[in-house]
Amino acid sequence: MSAQPAPRRPSDADPSDAGRSGAGPTEADPLEPDTKDWTWVLDRACPDCGFDPREHGPAAAGPDLATALRADAAGWTALLRATTDPAPATRHPGASIPQGVVDPRVRTDPSRWSVLEYAAHVRDVHRVFRERLVAMVEETGPRFADWDQDAAAREGDYARLDPRTVGEELVAAADAVAAVYDTVAASPDPTVWERTGVRSNGSRFTVATLGVYHLHDVVHHTWDVRDVAAAVTVAAYDAQAPDYRAATDRLDEAFAPLLDEVAARAPGGQVLEIGSGGGRDALALEARGLRVRRTDVTPAFVAMLRAAGHAAELLDPLLDDLRPHPGEPGGADAAGPRAAAYDVVWANACLLHVARTDLPRVAARLAEVTRPGGLLVATLKEGEGEQWSVHGTIEAARRFVLWREPALVALLTGAGWQVERVGRRTGARDTPWLEVLARRR
Numbered sequence: 001m002s003a004q005p006a007p008r009r010p011s012d013a014d015p016s017d018a019g020r021s022g023a024g025p026t027e028a029d030p031l032e033p034d035t036k037d038w039t040w041v042l043d044r045a046c047p048d049c050g051f052d053p054r055e056h057g058p059a060a061a062g063p064d065l066a067t068a069l070r071a072d073a074a075g076w077t078a079l080l081r082a083t084t085d086p087a088p089a090t091r092h093p094g095a096s097i098p099q100g101v102v103d104p105r106v107r108t109d110p111s112r113w114s115v116l117e118y119a120a121h122v123r124d125v126h127r128v129f130r131e132r133l134v135a136m137v138e139e140t141g142p143r144f145a146d147w148d149q150d151a152a153a154r155e156g157d158y159a160r161l162d163p164r165t166v167g168e169e170l171v172a173a174a175d176a177v178a179a180v181y182d183t184v185a186a187s188p189d190p191t192v193w194e195r196t197g198v199r200s201n202g203s204r205f206t207v208a209t210l211g212v213y214h215l216h217d218v219v220h221h222t223w224d225v226r227d228v229a230a231a232v233t234v235a236a237y238d239a240q241a242p243d244y245r246a247a248t249d250r251l252d253e254a255f256a257p258l259l260d261e262v263a264a265r266a267p268g269g270q271v272l273e274i275g276s277g278g279g280r281d282a283l284a285l286e287a288r289g290l291r292v293r294r295t296d297v298t299p300a301f302v303a304m305l306r307a308a309g310h311a312a313e314l315l316d317p318l319l320d321d322l323r324p325h326p327g328e329p330g331g332a333d334a335a336g337p338r339a340a341a342y343d344v345v346w347a348n349a350c351l352l353h354v355a356r357t358d359l360p361r362v363a364a365r366l367a368e369v370t371r372p373g374g375l376l377v378a379t380l381k382e383g384e385g386e387q388w389s390v391h392g393t394i395e396a397a398r399r400f401v402l403w404r405e406p407a408l409v410a411l412l413t414g415a416g417w418q419v420e421r422v423g424r425r426t427g428a429r430d431t432p433w434l435e436v437l438a439r440r441r
């Protein structure tokens with residue numbers, strides 16, 4: 001078997017058509033050429049973004065495809081808006097990351113496009129795929145014209161476009177092509193999925209494979225900007241931390257049995273709390289005799305917890321050292337290394353902000369610092385894809401990664417956890433939540 005390709009990104013709608021270089025800049029340093037043929041994504045999962053075409057076959061390609069395209073487009077608008085316009089933040093002394101700090105026009109990594117450039121590219125991907133899709137539906141075996149994405153970026157002057165306009169155009173373009181997929185899905189003739197189109201290199205797409213290819217392309221680009229989405233989300237909490245704390249001050253009584261169970265199974269135990277936020281859950285855990293290490297990735301929450309007299313740490317579970325500190329139970333002493341000694345990891349409504357492809361690593365890192373038999377409690381929103389919230393608990397834009405139970409259980413199992421149960425809970429605004437209780441193997 002040949003080596004798995006390790007491409008940096010899907011290059012464009014027709015990677016092998018034009019033989020052009022990769023996603024290039026309009027004026028800055030040219031990016032490394034990307035001449036790989038991306039049609040392999042039709043056969044196996046993408047090693048980068050995790051998109052698995054087998055979950056989007058013809059049977060699933062109808063409404064799901066259109067819905068996924070529209071949801072992805074909504075995410076781009078939210079990201080562009082959040083990075084362009086200042087949020088209606090209630091500023092406070094603890095806020096340290098200004099909203100909008102990630103300028104969508106700026107390349108944070110010189111070898112990659114800016115958010116704006118990616119968004120303009122995604123807009124044009126939707127437009128190109130719509131043309132091809134319509135041709136396949138209306139004509140017999142049409143041959144696609146070449147589309148050179150570098151030329152499109154240059155001629156379209158992506159880097160100088162207005163982000164808000166691009167956001168609107170992207171949504172319109174996604175909606176237009178999604179409407180065609182909707183029409184295909186609604187057609188009484190199922191063979192319409194098998195209608196073909198031919199690329200200039202001679203390879204053949206069907207409507208079904210074109211749809212999967214199209215969806216991967218945009219999903220992959222959303223993956224490309226995942227770090228910006230994470231930074232925007234932290235900035236949202238940072239700007240509106242007091243509002244968030246006020247809105248989430250009361251613990252849902254439905255949580256009491258779970259808290260009681262955890263306290264009974266790990267009496268007096270040491271808890272690593274991820275995403276302590278306003279500190280509500282830590283108090284409830286301590287009231288049941290547990291000891292809690294409070295952490296959050298948002299500086300304002302850490303500042304608020306400290307102001308309230310608690311020890312609290314700025315900690316990113318993806319990157320930072322999670323092991324207990326010296327002096328903590330299981331922490332280092334002069335004699336030896338620090339052990340994995342937490343009895344409980346508590347992660348309520350926080351891991352849903354971790355990018356999908358990063359969560360396995362986060363789960364494994366949490367397992368590493370938990371003693372065998374120790375518990376993990378995590379709650380995440382249930383659903384497909386990603387979702388941006390610009391209302392609700394706070395108004396500033398936050399990115400949520402939605403999960404389905406099978407994928408979540410598989411991920412945790414692979415990371416060293418034995419999932420004991422997955423409960424369901426309906427939260428505010430009828431949001432479905434998954435509540436996971438797992439045990440360290």
Ligand SMILES: [Zn+2]
Pocket residue numbers: 046047048049050051216219220
């Ligand atoms: Zn991908």
